[in-house]
Amino acid sequence: MKPAPFEYSRPSSVDEACALLAADDGARLIAGGQTLVPLMAMRLARPTRLVDIARIPELAFVRDEGGRIAIGATTRQYVAEHDPLVRSKLPLLARVLPYVGHGATRARGTVGGSIANGDAAAEIVLVAATLGATLTWREGGNDFEMPASEFFLGPMVTALPLPACLTSVRFPVWPERRVGTGFHEVNARQSDFAFVSAAAQIALDTDGRCTRAAIGIGAAAAIPLRLDAVAEAMLGMPFEEAKVRASAMAALADIEFMADLHASADYRRRVALTLAVRAIADAFQDAARRV
Amino acid sequence: MSAPSKFRFVSSDRRVREDRRFVVGKGRFAADxxxxxxxxxxxxxxxxxxxxxxxxxxxxxxxxxxxxxxxxxxxxxxxxxxxxxxxxxxxxxxxxxxxxxxxxxxxxxxxxxxxxxxxxxxxxxxxxxxxxxxPFVLDGEAAYRGGVLVHEAHGTNVLLDRTFVWGEVDKDFAASPHTLRHQVKWGRSATVPxxxxxxxxxxxxxxxxxxxxxxxxxxxxxxxxxxxxxxxxxxxxxxxxxxxxxSYGVxxxxxxxxxxxxxxxxxxxxxxxxxxxxxxxxxGDMHGPERNFDVEVGFDDQGIIRSMRMRALDNVGAYAGRSPFQLGKPVGAIVGPYRIKSVQYQAIAVLTNKTVQEAVRAFGQSPTNYAIERTVDEVANRLGLDRLEVRRRNMIRREEFPYLIPSGSTYDSGDYHTVIDKVLAHAGYEDMLAERGRLRAQGMLAGIGIAACLEPSGGNSSFEPLLNPKVGTTTWMDSCRISVDLVGSITATMHTTSAGQGHETLVGTVVGEVLEVDPEAVRVVRADSLNSLPSNSPVGSRMAIMLGGAAFHAAQKIKDKLIAIAAHDLGVPAERLTYKDGGVFDPSAPDKKRTWTELVTVAHRYIHRLPPGMEPGLSVSHIMPVPGGGGLPTADGRVQMYPCYSFEFHLMLVAIDPDLGKPEIRRYVIGHDCGTVINPKIVRGMTMGGIAHGIGAALYEEFAYSQDGLLMAQNFMDYLLPSAHEVPPVEIVHHETPSPLTVFGQKGSGESGYLGAPAAVASAVNDALRPLGIVVNSLPMKVTRLGDAIAAAREGKAAT
Known part of the structure; x- marks a missing residue:
């Protein structure tokens, strides 16, 4: 469990990092290393050069950009978890962050690293997809931006070009007063990768009717799924479990679920439905508590 | 435990001396x-x-x-x-x-x-x-049938296929008004160090x-x-x-x-x-048993089990190591804690193209206990009787010990009914039943797990001649050397490694007890193999009995020698002298005494004052055979396997979310009787670890293979060890039924908890699933497998 030989660079700016990436097709960025280092130890990843961006100051921040919160790519998950802006304005992200790995891995793992890794079972990826976050990166001296709906392409595959450096994740802030969230995941052991996860964020009017909803399913398929049809069906409605279940079932009907050592496709299909309903119910309840 | 102890240091809740160096990260391991x-x-x-x-x-x-x-x-x-x-x-x-x-x-x-x-x-x-x-073969039953041969020259994949019949099996079955037969499977897992x-x-x-x-x-x-x-x-x-x-075997x-x-x-x-x-x-050749059981029992209307037929097929992997013997050890407790009169046991070990199997905690006994306990549960369910009551009716009673089982082993002592009563009282069994009812009313699946089983301890090797007639090795010794140096310090030497069992604490405690000195003052060291007395190693739950016994007898020899020196020096017959706190005196003439320092000085320096012919110095050895020794099996395979039998009774409550299939252990109580406890902290640690391991084997851990023959669980992302999140607090209820065969009445506890935890978890999960009319008889019962089985049952499909 020793990695294959590699070079190591620690650039002091994003542009310098990009230049190092551009000069070597085998170069890879490293920030928290919580996924990459074990893969390298097993020689399943064999970068020729590691470009360590963890200490570039411009990449670690949490910023209120008015209408959205931007989180710098190398912001540690643990820092985001305890950030007051995240806690007050991004309730869904705040809700899922404690489920990301373990405390020890969150202390090193980064928000951007999780996004760039593009694992459909990752909680941060699920929230980015569910809320429609925007990903920004820098490449060749230029900045680019892309919505999450276009960014996640397949299992651990994203639209991020190889010589690019992800710079931030911008999560939309919901201005409504009554916003609630729900999150459920199933795994064999606490803190393992989920077999299936479901996230919901819902805004209610003063009568308890849904004015906006976002629902996502993680870990079940190649990429995180957004159940927009379910969200639309709830608009103007209070929580009605049977209706939610029916629309979620319809939305999941055509999805191709994954099967692996730990869970069958049938398990994922059934449990995705169960968890979607539970997450939505929780989100309604959570929102209803707010005045 | 609250009764005044007859011991000074034994059974007192003293610290484990090894813990200090491990807690501060100063262990010295091979890689150091x-x-x-x-x-x-x-x-x-x-x-x-x-x-x-x-x-x-x-x-x-x-x-x-x-x-x-x-x-x-x-x-x-x-x-x-x-x-x-x-x-x-x-x-x-x-x-x-x-x-x-x-x-x-x-x-x-x-x-x-x-x-x-x-x-x-x-x-x-x-x-x-x-x-x-x-071409390759992975499935044990397929390999048994033939086809692809793992070793061409061997001509078959079968390493071992022997059927033992102990007692009037056919007659007892014929006389039984009921029979029940089922298959249960133990998945491939291990102790993962x-x-x-x-x-x-x-x-x-x-x-x-x-x-x-x-x-x-x-x-x-x-x-x-x-x-x-x-x-x-x-x-x-x-x-x-x-x-x-x-380690635990591997x-x-x-x-x-x-x-x-x-x-x-x-x-x-x-x-x-x-x-x-x-x-x-x-x-690393460290996988444990992967065993298919086919169990049939004959029983009466009261649930009294008269006879059992068991077939156990173990998939031992690609080479023949020591692992087939793991089918032999359970012969020594083949009826568990029950009075089953006759048994037929077929033991099969087959080669496949999987990683080689090695010894794992309990050396094959835990899978067998699981198969027996699953069967007892089903007997009760078949008759509509209470599972506890059926166990009570079948269990050997206190007054029946020593108890000879059909396969030739004699259980030394036990008080099973009392342990069960103590556990039920501690747990509040009625409350647990009520809690199960509440959970069920809330829409959860909920079940109570029950398992009673034995931990054979003392570690003979009678399974070797039992399964390989060319081998005559029936037992192993263990040993201890004690030296008191010329300034009076005590050093005890042991002759094996330890993997966390606290042997230094054990030896220190025993030597301190016998010589009436502070155990902390007894240095305990390990020899190298060329300086060693003949010893085995910590296998078969034997060290409290064997290393503890050897240390006891060696310390007794030191004490006897000190008394002999004092007797000669004082001119008093040894019988008149009393040993106390390291000194020797004549109770009838209190001025006639010699202190520890004086006696040590005579032994090392004033050799002219030693009794004629006595060796100078104070160094003794004791090489201890297993109590009762080892014996060769009879022609029909009856043999005394291990000498001492610890007992454990598990009681637990599991809740399962029916939509997810995820079991959650809400309560875990174990009654544990390993005779006299030498160090309570060590026994507690063994038991807690054993239960965690057993929960792993029951719910999480599996060396799964892909259809193309590759091991899929080869790291900790895929081989799931239970963590602190999954292992619940465990309440231990102690009982002590001393063994008549050992120096303090101690029995083994090195495998405790693991012997019955998988059976208990399986019992609880199946009790939870009963309302759905399904049975899951295959370990590990992974979340998603349970989820799929529950879904199938709810959809009215065929039961798994």
Whole structure:
């Protein structure tokens, strides 16, 4: 469990990092290393050069950009978890962050690293997809931006070009007063990768009717799924479990679920439905508590 | 426990002296031993479940800087003997590196030696092996039927297939108004140590000595290493003074040692192999039993079980190690704690193209306990009787001990009914039933798990002659040497390694008890193999009995010698003297006394004052046989397996979310009776760890294989060990039924908890599933398998 030989660079700016990436097709960025280092130890990843961006100051921040919160790519998950802006304005992200790995891995793992890794079972990826976050990166001296709906392409595959450096994740802030969230995941052991996860964020009017909803399913398929049809069906409605279940079932009907050592496709299909309903119910309840 | 103890130190809740160094990170493990100029080994492994090795091209690897050698199986086989096997299977040779044919994915094919482990891994990738894949077989039942042969020359995949009949089985079945037959499966799991296997070897050609530091828990390690390396045993010096970071059976490492020992001699350099996790899980030959049971019982209307037929087929993997004996040990407790009059037992060990099986905690007893307990539950369910009541009716009663079971072992002592009553009272059994009802009313599946079982302890090897008539080894000794030096300090020497069992605390406590001195003042050290008295190792829950017994008797010899010296020096008959707190005096004449210091001085310096003919100094040894000794089996396979039988009774509550299938343990209580407890903290630690391990085997851990023969669970992402989140608080209820066979009444506890936890979890899950009309009789009961089974039942499909 020793990695294959590699070079190591620690650039002091994003542009310098990009230049190092551009000069070597085998170069890879490293920030928290919580996924990459074990893969390298097993020689399943064999970068020729590691470009360590963890200490570039411009990449670690949490910023209120008015209408959205931007989180710098190398912001540690643990820092985001305890950030007051995240806690007050991004309730869904705040809700899922404690489920990301373990405390020890969150202390090193980064928000951007999780996004760039593009694992459909990752909680941060699920929230980015569910809320429609925007990903920004820098490449060749230029900045680019892309919505999450276009960014996640397949299992651990994203639209991020190889010589690019992800710079931030911008999560939309919901201005409504009554916003609630729900999150459920199933795994064999606490803190393992989920077999299936479901996230919901819902805004209610003063009568308890849904004015906006976002629902996502993680870990079940190649990429995180957004159940927009379910969200639309709830608009103007209070929580009605049977209706939610029916629309979620319809939305999941055509999805191709994954099967692996730990869970069958049938398990994922059934449990995705169960968890979607539970997450939505929780989100309604959570929102209803707010005045 | 609250009664005043007749002991001074034994049974008191004293600290475990080893804990300090481990807690502060100052253990000294095999990998901490770094001889100057040490070289490192990496392994080239076979990527196929079975393959002809067509050619091995070493040139690219040898050309790399820092690489010293690439060893292949042909060279090693030329220079060494095959590894010892337990059964008489000469056509199933086992060697550290495959010769011509590799028989499981991950089997070692070549070894690279380089300046660093990283360089060795780089070079291992550069060794070009040309393979010709061969047909393979993974399933034990398929291998038993024939077809693909794992070892052509053996002519069959069957290593062992023997049927024992003890008692009037057919008659008892015929007389039974009811019979029940079912299949239960125990999945392939193991004890997975934090420290993987490590061995360092250094050859000194001028002294002709091979020094070995290894992470071992293996009986017969120095002799097997010497025999395989074709060295006199006096040229192999194994250093037992290393800490071992977990084992419970699996730290055998004989193939690792033969490989590294050969390389160290061949190259004239110290060489080390530290398995990485992949090498450990895939090629470390440390998987445990994978066992299919077919159990049939005959019983009456009251649930009294009269007879049992059990067939156990174990998939032992690609080579014949010691593991088939794991089908033999359960013979010594084949009826569990029950009065079953007759038993038919068929034990089958088959070869497949999986990783080689090794000894795992309880040496095969835990799977068998699981099969028995699942059966008792089903008997109760069939009759509509309470599961506890059926157990009570079948259990051996206190007054029936010593109790001879049909397979020839005598249980020493026990008080099973009392332990159960104590557990029920502690747990508030009625409340647990009510809680189960509440959970069910809330829409959860909920079940109460019950398991009662034995921990045979004391560790004979009677299973060897039982299953291999060419072997006459029936038992093993253990030993202790005690020296009191010339200033009066006490040093006790033990002769094996320890893997966290607290043996230093054990020896200190026992010696302190006998000599009436502070146990903390007793130094405990480990010899190397050339300085050792004959000893076995911590297997078979034997060390409290055997090492504790040897230390007891050695300390008694010291005490007797001190009394003899005092008697001679005082001119008083020894019978008149009393030993107290290290001194000796005559109670009828209190001025007639000698202190510890005076006696030690006489023994070491004033030799003229010693009784005539007495050896000077104060050094004694005791080599202790297992109580009752070992005996050869009768022709029909009856034998006294282990001498002492600890008892455990598990009671637990499980809740399962029916939509997710995820079991959650809400309550866990165990009643534990291992006779006199020498150190309560150690016994508690063993029991807690054993239960965690058992929960793992029942719910999480499995060395699963893909259909193309590759091990899929080969790291901790896929081989799921239960964590602190999954293991609930465990309440331990103590009971002490002393053994009449041991010095303090102690029995073994090294495997406690694990003996019954898998059975208890299976009992609870199946109790939870009963309302759905389904039974899950296959371990591990993974979340998603339970979820799929529950969904199928709810949809009215066929039961699993």
């Amino acid at each position: 031993i770094v001889p100057a100029g040490l070289k490192h080994v990496a392994l080239v492994t076979c990527p196929h479940p079975a393959a002809q090795i067509v050619s091995i091209d070493k040139s690219a690897a040898l050309a790399m800087p820092g690489v010293h050698y690439v060893l292949d199986g042909a060279e090693l086989a030329q220079a060494t003997n095959p590894l010892a096997a337990g059964l008489d299977t000469p056509n199933v040779p086992r060697r550290p590196l495959a010769v011509d044919v590799a028989r499981y994915a991950g089997e070692w094919v070549a070894a690279v030696v380089a300046d660093t482990r990283a360089l060795a891994e780089d070079a291992a990738e550069a060794v070009a092996v040309d393979y010709d894949p061969l 934090i420290e993987t296997f490590v061995v360092t070897a250094q050859w000194d050609p001028w002294r002709e000595m091979l020094d070995i530091w290894a992470s071992i828990q293996m009986p017969k390690y120095p002799d097997q290493a010497a025999m395989a390396l074709k060295l006199p045993m006096s040229s192999v010096r194994v250093h037992y003074d290393v800490d071992v970071g977990g 730290k055998r490492g004989i193939k690792h040692t033969v490989l590294v020992g050969y390389l160290a001699r061949r190259l004239g350099m110290p060489v080390r192999l530290v398995e990485d996790r992949l090498e450990n899980m895939r090629g």
